[in-house]
Amino acid sequence: MAGPGGDGLGSVLDLLLANARLVLGVSGAAVLAIATLAVKRGFVDHTHIPSMCLSHQLIDRATSPREEDDPKAEQKSLEESWVCPAPPELPQVESSTPCCLTLQEKLLSHYSIHLPMSEEQVAVAHQLARSICAELQSFLQNKCPELPFGSLFLSGPLLDGLGALAADHIHFMLPVVLDATLWSLIPGEDTVVRNPQYWMIKRTDLEYFPRGRSPWDRFLVGQYLSSNVLNETLHKMLVASINWPAIGSLLGTVIRPLVASRELRLDVKHDQVELSIGLFPVVEMEDKVLLAAPPEGLVENLWLESFGRAEVLKVKELDAGDAGARQHCLRILNGVCRIHPALHKLSGSPLAHVILHLSTTESDWAEESLATRFQQVLEELVGYLENGVLPCYFNPKVNLFCDLLEEEIEEMGFLLYRAVSEPGLLLTEK
The missing domain is CATH 1.10.1410.40 (Poly(a)-polymerase, middle domain)
Incomplete structure (x- = not known):
């Protein structure tokens, strides 16, 4: 905050924040912390702040005394005195990283110590993922030859190099190949949830090309390609139709599909790495990349636009x-x-x-x-x-x-x- 007295106000706000947990609790202190920073930095456009985050309301609430006649407040104060006692003096433990390091040095040290996988682990993770991907592709071709799935390909942080260098999240992208003359996209703003990131895929020209013309018509709900129905079908295959113990034995791993979950996911345990593999049906149309990842709830025809x-x-x-x-x-x-x-x-x-x-x-x-x-x-x-x-x-x-x-x-x-x-x-x- 600019102007004379700014440092003094900043000190008051810091003192207020330090005592906020006792007054507001953890949740309220969290909101106050954000609002306080906004006031001190002066970057908040108050016309866009939710009412729960208005700085002045939070500060008033934080500085207001408790109601003296409220027995619950007294009980809460007593409980907090037990939950948040003054910490006892702890023995000094020598840090593995000298405290005099700059932030730049700490970041580089953290990166070198915590993030990279060994080259051997990366190679094993890649090979395992490719082998499992090939097995799944072969199964789908044999089980559903009438469905024009494209070739499975790998994606995710380990492949693109932008995530933490760990192998625990790998994506199998399963292309759903649609005939553009039979399908069209409905923009997210025009869907029932009014969310621009969720699209719908509509079957067109049913009067000229009736149901059955497209192999994907079996996944229609109303006139829309249902991401939910497609995911349920694939989930049943992953859980009940594929002999994962045999495939795992062949690859020297234990492979388990997640049974009690809507996610299409495989947990893979190897003596060198552990993988969490997610399967994502994907439609590419009109320069959009849409994943069969509908939001939680009753809406089952939505496709999530991916910007990955x-x-x-x-x-x-x-x-x-x-x-x-x-x-x-x-x-x-x-x-x-x-x-x-x-x-x-x-x-x-x-x-x-x-x-x-x-x-x-x-x-x-x-x-x-x-x-x-x-x-x-x-x-x-x-x-x-x-x-x-x-x-x-x-x-x-x-x-x-x-x-x-x-x-x-x-x-x-x-x-x-x-x-x-x-x-x-x-x-x-x-």
Whole structure:
């Protein structure tokens, strides 16, 4: 906040935040933390802040005394005195990383120690994934020869190099090949959920080309290709029709499909690596990449637009143009989200889009600027969480935070708010 007295107000706000948990509890303190940072930095556009995040309301609430006659408040105060005692003095433990390291040095040290897999592990993960992919492709061709599936291909952080270098998430992309003369896309804004990221695929010209003309007509619900029905069919195959014990024995692994889940996922255990493989039917039409990943609920005809391929290409293109460290920064950030459960939902696309947005205003992404950019990404994330909106870099109508719960936003915001002033907190494994 600019102007005389700004430092004094900042000190008052810091003192207020330090005592916020006792007054508001963890959830309220999380929201106050985000709002406080917004007030101190002066970047919040109050016309877009949800009522739950209005700084003045939170500060008034935080500074208001408890109702003296409220026995529940007294009981809560007593409980908190047990839950949050002053921490006893702990013995000094020598840190493996000298405390005098700069943030730049800490980031590089964290990256070298925690993120990379050995070359041998990477090779084993790749080979296992390719072998399982080939077995699944052969099964689908034999089991469903009438369905024009395309060739399965691998995707995910281990393949594109933008995630934390771990093998626990690999994607099998299963192309669903549609005849463009029989199918058309319905924009997300025109669907029942009014969400620009979820599309519908409509069967057209039924009066001239009746049901049965397309092999995919068996998955119609109404006049729309149902992502849910397709996923259910594939799930039954994964669980009941494929002899995974035999395939696993052949490959020296144990392969188990997830039975009690809507996800199409395989857990693979090998003596050197463990993989979590997700299967995603994908439709590519009209320059859109749509995944059979409908939102939770009763709507079963929706297809999620994926920007994953565009993210990878754009980040690498920008780095190639200025020898930048965007990919390096993104790998570290994804690694941070892996070790902090509260931040799991920020990994992947959201982080890539924050970096892409930041690249439009910050041109210096040299290796020596890594710490500065890392801290800026944290500040940007706090701002986006404050507003509850992270616009998609490729389509500003899409809010990449639309599926986050209020509690998740609060928890993320509180942790990241603290990390803005002390980024090293995020490099500590939880």
